[in-house]
Amino acid sequence: MVEIMTENKFDYFINGEKNKWEVIIGLEVHAQVLSKSKLFSSSSTKFGAEPNTQVSLVDSALPGMLPVINQFCIEQSIKTGLGLKAKINRHSVFDRKNYFYADLPQGYQISQYKNPIVGEGEVILDMPYGTKKIGIERLHLEQDAGKSIHDMDPENTFVDLNRSGIALMEIVSKPDLRSPEEVNAYVKKLRSIMRYLATCDGNMQEGSLRADVNVSVRKVGDIKYGTRCEIKNVNSIKFMQMAIEYEAKRQVELLEDGKAVDQETRLFDTKKNKTKSMRLKEEAHDYRYFPDPDLLPLEIDKSLIDKLKKTLPELPDEKKDRFMKIYNISAYEANILVSEKEISDYYEEVIKQADKKLAANWIMGDLFAVLNKKNISIARSPVSPKNLSILINLISSEEISGRIAKEVFEIMIEKDDNPKVIVESKGLRQQSDPIELEKIITEILTKNKDKVAQYKNGKEKLFGFFIGQVMKSSGGRANPKLVNEILKSKLK
């Protein structure tokens, strides 16, 4: 895809003392599959349960226990693959990744190494400087480990196996990202796609979405990639951005000092806002991957893929195109409205009976402001789509002015009443009776004869003053359009 550059040009570079550097970023996102049970056992995946209450014989790796693949998790990852416009591999293999750790009961993690379930795909980002395609390298399924708890006892480490065996999709991007902003857009888009598909809830606070971030730098104009560092297990977009900024600068400083970047795994210290070395490449584990002999290779029927294709909902990109085309809203507006399925649902509910443009403005303006302030999602909006559409219709039919509408909206936030009822009970209906309005205007003009004279002598700015007076006198209810017309004719 051609990058369409607008007046907003891409400008994320690290300006070193000697050179201008480009930052190359690739992400390995670990997304928890939305599934009631684990990847190879029937234990519950519910978040926040008491430690070790959601652990089966398989999850705790008792002797003789065998994994059995959870078909639903397979379908969820195929759906995700389809959502990433990726190739679904009809043949894939589960491998064992061998390493010892207290919260890894089997002594190996079942993962997919050489033959993942999903191959190459893409994610489209809408950046201020145009759309950008980020390549997806692969998506594979793997088990999560348990959790080691080091701070409960001075002598011992405790292990909670509730997470052990939960299905994760590791989604590996190509090194196509170039700035923290693009990472932000990428993670949000990925999350949005998976939420549309209901394959991952994307809840970063609960650890449903985390990422390993690969960062390297190169001089602008260079083609060869620099040596990369991998920052492990970052669990918020903000931390990803901070880690990238720190890491890119660190690498630039090293290189400009004539030193080399070591290929290594690093950790982001969120308190110090720094990355620090975890292990060098030479210290990397030898995971001794080999196909898990307890599981047969996964063979996927074409009919299953076709069936799942049919169940796919409209995804953000398609929805955005449709919104722009059918509802005649801007790319910017469409982008925001489709960013979360709940927002687009809300919008489409409102415009069933209300003006499309006004609805977009109200949702993105007043409603978002309220949601942000209350820190709640649109699904829990205090104003129902139905009532918002009625409010918008009151504006469209000129029964109330925009200003009054805001007043009514404030009341609706507190109590989700029908705005018509609010308007009636508070007497806020717009005054559109020309005779009534003329009366008020005449009164105002009579009171302000000096100003009328000044106006007529050319001080046209005073027109606004008259309007203001009329509105004030009508309690804001006067139809501004009519007031305008009548005033103009009276002041001729």
Place this chain on the structure above:
Amino acid sequence: MTDLTNFSIVDLVNGIKNKDFTSEEVTKSFIKNAENSDKLNAYITKCFDEALVSAKNFDKKNISKGLLPGIPIAVKDMFCTKDVKTTAGSKILNNFLPTYESTVTNKLWLEGAFLLGKLNCDEFAMGSSNETSFFGNVTNPFGDKIVPGGSSGGSASALAANLTPATIGTDTGGSIRQPASFTGTVGLKPTYGRCSRWGIVAFASSLDQAGPLTKTVEDCALLLHAMSGYDPKDSTSVNIKVNDFSSNLTEKVKDLTIGIPKEYRVEDMPTEIDKLWKKGIDFLKDAGVVIKDISLPHTMYALPTYYIVAPAEASSNLARYDGVKYGHRSKGNNLIEMYENTRSEGFGDEVKRRILIGTYVLSSGYYDAYYLKAQKVRKLIKEDFDKAFNNVDAILTPSTPSSAFKMGEKKDDPVSMYLNDIFTVPVNLAGLPAISIPSGYDKNNLPLGLQLIGRPFDEQMILNLSLALQKRMNFKRNIKAWWK
């Protein structure tokens, strides 16, 4: 009164059904034998009190249902048994009490049998002489200081010495057939996927299969029928109909074709074994079978292939024994030290050797040269058999290249020990069914077995051929209970 412990399980089942004797009488006879068998060291855990209760309950209920009504059975200590200690012959599981029952043992109990005890075996089934068990060597009832074979040595010894009417073992490279051959008993390794592996302590997942050890071919058919079947909890078990192997058992094998693979004529093989093989061929001819010389050209690579694949899988399968969750735990100042101490103290030498080999062959830089190549050779070995089975219905070979050897004889020479499995490992690599049946004695009066290898899921064919051989061999297990 007749000694019930000499009976086959077919006869015991009939006797119990006809009320010739009770389950309690049967159980008591075996307990009596087992209680006087400490020199053999076949049992790790004795469940005699519980078995007696089960027998009495069975007699009280007076309903003979299932294939194994009222039959006490001791099993190899690789099968997890609910609330009964399960050790896999290892110190690291010395204190392990499963809260679950393996699918295969559970099937036996559903057919009316009950647990008599847990039988000794090589540690994690790694061994061919039952000298690697944490619980000590098992002795072959055919002679003091003679090994019973391995790894199902406790099972074979207990069966031959009438300490259990039948038993089940596991076979990864010959662990059922070799001890059967060494103790004059019948041992069958079913087709890979025929029996569930769920609840069996894993050694090498792509090779492990549970199977019966019995006194007769008829018993073998009966026990195989009871323990076979698809298990949704084991992804590698195969959803295929289980035959009634007993009802279909027939010695009518006329016009079947049996292959004799030339590659199994190895150097240094005792002439007695060669003679026995010829005797088997003659008996089969007598039964109307057509004999055909065949070639399995990759046979010589089977043993090295096996000793890459099996340790590789074992090194990973045994990683779970880390002292964190269950089993033996040694102290350590930190996690790594705890691991090191636990596994150093918990595992024996042979297990450590195989973990090291397995870790090595899977290491980056060596994976392609060893593990990957071994997988390719494994495929060639399987193709050898596939081709052979286009022309023959089964294959006849000796079970082992020697009879039972003396304790300590091969203990410090692992390669010579491994060579004892030379005729049995190709079958595991190819996932085929194979049976060892007692066929005669060597000059030291130690038993020898012949092996029949069948097509996948055609256990019936090798059972029928075995029955025909059994009739003609007229093998007698001449054991004096010298250990009492």
